[in-house]
Amino acid sequence: QVQLVESGGGSVQAGGSLRLSCAASGYTYSVNCMVWFRQAPGKEREGVAAIYAGGGSTYYADSVKGRFTISQVNAKNTVYLQMNSLKPEDTAMYYCAAGFTYGGSWPPAEYEYPYWGQGTQVTVSS
Secondary structure (H helix, E strand, O other), rough: OEEEEEEEOEEEOOOOEEEEEEEEEEHHHHOOOEEEEEEEEOOOOEEEEEEEEEOOEEEEOOOOOOOEEEEEEEOOOOEEEOOOOOOOOHHHHEEEEEEOOOOOOOOOOOHHOOOOOOEEEEEEEE
């Protein structure tokens, strides 16, 4: 089992920044990919950014490219999502997920990620 705990959400004005953290514990060696998903009210959950432990490859949704950066500190088993130039449409519940996949692909398929955090709310006001 892998446990994931997100933090860092909050309320910010448009153009501002937030950094989300996802701390992993447990059998972290059993996963090789960490993904940030988000779900806005009335919308489907979507992948935002992903990072693979092996080569550090990263993937981003088109809507966040150039504004969001995903990174990982292996020694701390923590994944970060730096979010800059936030827009009201970034408002959502953000979830960290972990899984083991055999190749980088985008968008991420939720069924490949059996471990999920409880989510952290991000609200961007105009």
